[in-house]
Amino acid sequence: MSMRQLAIALWTIIVREIRRFMRIWPQTLLPPSITMTMYFIIFGNLIGSRVGQMDGVDYMSYIVPGLIMMSVITNSYSNVASSFFGNKFQRSVEELIISPMPNWLILSGYVVGGAARGLCVGIIVTIVSLLFTDLHMVHPLLTAVVVIMTALLFSVGGFINALLANKFDDISIVPIFVLTPLTYLGGVFYSIHTLPDFWQGVSLINPILYMVNTFRYGILGISDIDVGWAVSAIAAFIVVFFVVGLKLLERGKGLRS
Amino acid sequence: MAEPALSIRGLTKVYDNGFHALKGIDLEVPQGDFFALLGPNGAGKSTTLGVVSSLVRKTAGEVKIHGIDIDRDFSRAKYQLGVVPQEFNFNQFEKVEDIVLTQAGYYGLSMRECRDRCRQLLEDLGLWEKRHATARMLSGGMKRRLMIARALIHRPRLLILDEPTAGVDIELRRSMWSYMRRINAEEGTSIILTTHYLEEAENLCRNIAIINHGEIVENTSMRDLLTQLTRETFLLDLARPIEATPSLAGFEVEQVDASQLMLSIEKGQRLNDAFHQLGEQGVDVVSMRNRANRLEELFVSLVEQSSGSAPQGGEIRS
Ligand SMILES: Nc1ncnc2c1ncn2[C@@H]1O[C@H](COP(=O)(O)OP(=O)(O)OP(=O)(O)O)[C@@H](O)[C@H]1O
Ligand SMILES: [Mg+2]
Numbered sequence: 001m002s003m004r005q006l007a008i009a010l011w012t013i014i015v016r017e018i019r020r021f022m023r024i025w026p027q028t029l030l031p032p033s034i035t036m037t038m039y040f041i042i043f044g045n046l047i048g049s050r051v052g053q054m055d056g057v058d059y060m061s062y063i064v065p066g067l068i069m070m071s072v073i074t075n076s077y078s079n080v081a082s083s084f085f086g087n088k089f090q091r092s093v094e095e096l097i098i099s100p101m102p103n104w105l106i107l108s109g110y111v112v113g114g115a116a117r118g119l120c121v122g123i124i125v126t127i128v129s130l131l132f133t134d135l136h137m138v139h140p141l142l143t144a145v146v147v148i149m150t151a152l153l154f155s156v157g158g159f160i161n162a163l164l165a166n167k168f169d170d171i172s173i174v175p176i177f178v179l180t181p182l183t184y185l186g187g188v189f190y191s192i193h194t195l196p197d198f199w200q201g202v203s204l205i206n207p208i209l210y211m212v213n214t215f216r217y218g219i220l221g222i223s224d225i226d227v228g229w230a231v232s233a234i235a236a237f238i239v240v241f242f243v244v245g246l247k248l249l250e251r252g253k254g255l256r257s
Numbered sequence: 258m259a260e261p262a263l264s265i266r267g268l269t270k271v272y273d274n275g276f277h278a279l280k281g282i283d284l285e286v287p288q289g290d291f292f293a294l295l296g297p298n299g300a301g302k303s304t305t306l307g308v309v310s311s312l313v314r315k316t317a318g319e320v321k322i323h324g325i326d327i328d329r330d331f332s333r334a335k336y337q338l339g340v341v342p343q344e345f346n347f348n349q350f351e352k353v354e355d356i357v358l359t360q361a362g363y364y365g366l367s368m369r370e371c372r373d374r375c376r377q378l379l380e381d382l383g384l385w386e387k388r389h390a391t392a393r394m395l396s397g398g399m400k401r402r403l404m405i406a407r408a409l410i411h412r413p414r415l416l417i418l419d420e421p422t423a424g425v426d427i428e429l430r431r432s433m434w435s436y437m438r439r440i441n442a443e444e445g446t447s448i449i450l451t452t453h454y455l456e457e458a459e460n461l462c463r464n465i466a467i468i469n470h471g472e473i474v475e476n477t478s479m480r481d482l483l484t485q486l487t488r489e490t491f492l493l494d495l496a497r498p499i500e501a502t503p504s505l506a507g508f509e510v511e512q513v514d515a516s517q518l519m520l521s522i523e524k525g526q527r528l529n530d531a532f533h534q535l536g537e538q539g540v541d542v543v544s545m546r547n548r549a550n551r552l553e554e555l556f557v558s559l560v561e562q563s564s565g566s567a568p569q570g571g572e573i574r575s
Contacts (some may be wrong), residue, residue: 001332005365012362019355091346095407098310098340099363100332256314257272257307 001100009101010109017113021079021120028079029121032071036125039067040132043189055191055222064129065216066188069150071125073183073208074175076118076151080110080158081171088162093255103249107159107242114155115148122147135219142227143218149234150211154179156241163248163255182208192224207237260324262288262415262447263309268318270304270471278304280471281318286415286464288323291441292449293462293479297560301471302451303343306417310340322415336364339413341404343420343451349393353384356392357407364411371410378406381436398425402433409440416440418450422457430454434461455552459483467559474563479552486524486555490548493518496541505534519548 001009021028040060048059055062087093096106129135137143157174165171186208192200203209210230217223249255263286270279278301286292296302307313309320311327320327325334347356354375361371379385382402387395395403401421408416418437422430438461440446452458458465458479465482467475475482498515508531509521518540520531535542549557 001336001365008365008367009363012359015362016355016359023350087348090348091344092348094312094342094346095360095363097312098335098338099360100335100365101363102332252314256312 001102006102006105009099010105010112013096013106013109014112014116017079017083017110018116020083020113021117028075028117029124032075032121033124033128036067036071037128039063040129044132055193057220057222058133060133061135061220062191062216063189064126064133064135065219066186066212068122068125068129069147069208069212069215070183070188072118072122072147072151073154073211074179075121076114076154077158077161077179078171078175079117080114080155081161081165081175083113084110084159084162085165085168085171088165088254089168097252097255103246107156107245107249110159111152111155111242111245114158115151118151118154119147122151137219138221139218142231143215146211146214146218146231146234149231149238150215153234153238153241156238156245160241160245160248163245163253166254179208182206183212185209186212187224188212207233210234259288260321262286262290262323263449264319264321264324265305265309266319268305268308268320269316270301270308270313271316278471279308279316279318282468282471282473284466284473284476286447286449288414288447289441289445290447290464291437291462292447293458293465294449294451294468295455295458295465295556296451296468298453300468302468303419304471305468306340306342306419306449306451310338310342310417311335312342336411337414339408339411339416339446341401341408341416341418341421343423345400345404347392347400347403347407349391351392352388353390353392353395353403354379354388356403357410360407361410366411374412375406375410378409382406383432398429401425405433409446412444413446415447415449418448420451420453422452422454430457437461455556459552467556469560469563472563475559482555483551486551488524489522489551489554491520491522491545492548493520493535493542494544496543499540503535503538503540505531508534 043063044060048063051059053059084093126135161171161174185203186206187203192203192209195203204225210225210233213223213225214227214230217227263284265282265284268279268282271277282305284305294302294305304313308315309322309327311331322334322337325337327334351359357375357378358368358371361375362368376385379388382405384399384402384406387399392400392403401424405418405421422433425433434457437448437450441448450458450462462479464478465475466473492513495516495518499512502510502512502518504510507526511519513519522528522531532542
């Protein structure tokens, strides 16, 4: 395929993915918005007023970046996981397999489509948060880079999950048993400095901690960890996940008999 | 000489469960051909076409589409190919028009380039009214036609149709035949068709291969195959019921019921002789038809020969 054909094909997948989550917005965009509003009201307003300050900012402002990140992570992941698995299940994935598109392009299309949903929800949550607090971004560029990289990383994760999944249950296991706990423990609601030394150490092996903190640093200018190191780590994870996703796609388990 | 539209050499497929679905088949489909790949259920037709369309991984062998090896330049080889699979494989929640246009995008064609063609295809296949309908809302026959439109959107040079008329009513089937003939004749698209309606294959196809238990048991032109037919069986409807089966010198006759006879004729025998004898015995024939379509008779005998008369994998007990 020529460069132009490749570009059109990539764009086609992305548009198809975006159209999908827009079409079913009551399942894709609405629920995270409602959940996050609840978090803002309960943790931010009601409980937050008793907590007072965390790392020198008021509690509501402290949790906003974490909650935005949390919705970006879960939505990027589950978009690709359910969309690609759904296509596998309905066999419409065969449309992709018989086409002349190279595997890297198929993977990229899904990943960008999933990241688009993550970012869409992230923007909605950000807008909702403005009802409760003022946000001034200290480092807008860094904020954007981190949130986009995170969305891409978890999109690829969702893709790998969908490739390995044999039944619908298999695509909810990781979000429930891995992503949610890691996000809650990733410093969304607290600074790890409030933890005893031992648990601070344990927290540092949680990759989501780095994303949440880098993102919070972008917005508030405060972080528990070294931001430069975190950005490189996320980039490295994206590369590794992408290569794994590509290898699995090439092997075609569950796609080609 | 022009490269064949499809050339298969020594194709073997062993599924993960150890089942030998294809045992080294060779097949050649000339450019512009209308080719029938026939065989009983489970013979390996879909497996063969699956390998060609890369939905099934081959175990060994070589597949070339218009001279392009699918292992060497898979992107260019796939570009030549349009596939209508046996099972529905589109997203049930997408709209008819979106399904066709999205497929075009996968081949690198922009919306602008293929809007007109999409409209043409949907009109030709009687789906234009349904273009905004969700695929799930289509009838079975419409879903098949949707898959044909989708397969043709990028103007493939070779079209694979795996039972395209299964579950399609007779009137519609006829209109699909004339449509397939047209794209074969006018656009020069080579077509490979599998079907269990042998009348369809006889009507449409110039060349034919019969596959059984993963082996090609016959591969020839339709005309040559039909001349191999050495025996034809006719059903005769009688004006008046008869009591005893008439006996005709040199012919095999069986009574189906009081007013119907079954008459078998070997190559070289003349129908006239049979009618003459029937007339002499006072049997009055008002109408006559083939018991089975000619290809059907041949097919059954070829498949039986190659199976050693053993019943096929999933025999149905009645
Ligand atoms: N994924 C699979 N794993 C194991 N065996 C399979 C698989 N797919 C098909 N087979 C077996 O391979 C054989 C050939 O199947 P295939 O689908 O090619 O038959 P077919 O000629 O298309 O039959 P039909 O007319 O019923 O569509 C069958 O015995 C089938 O059970
Ligand atoms: Mg089949």
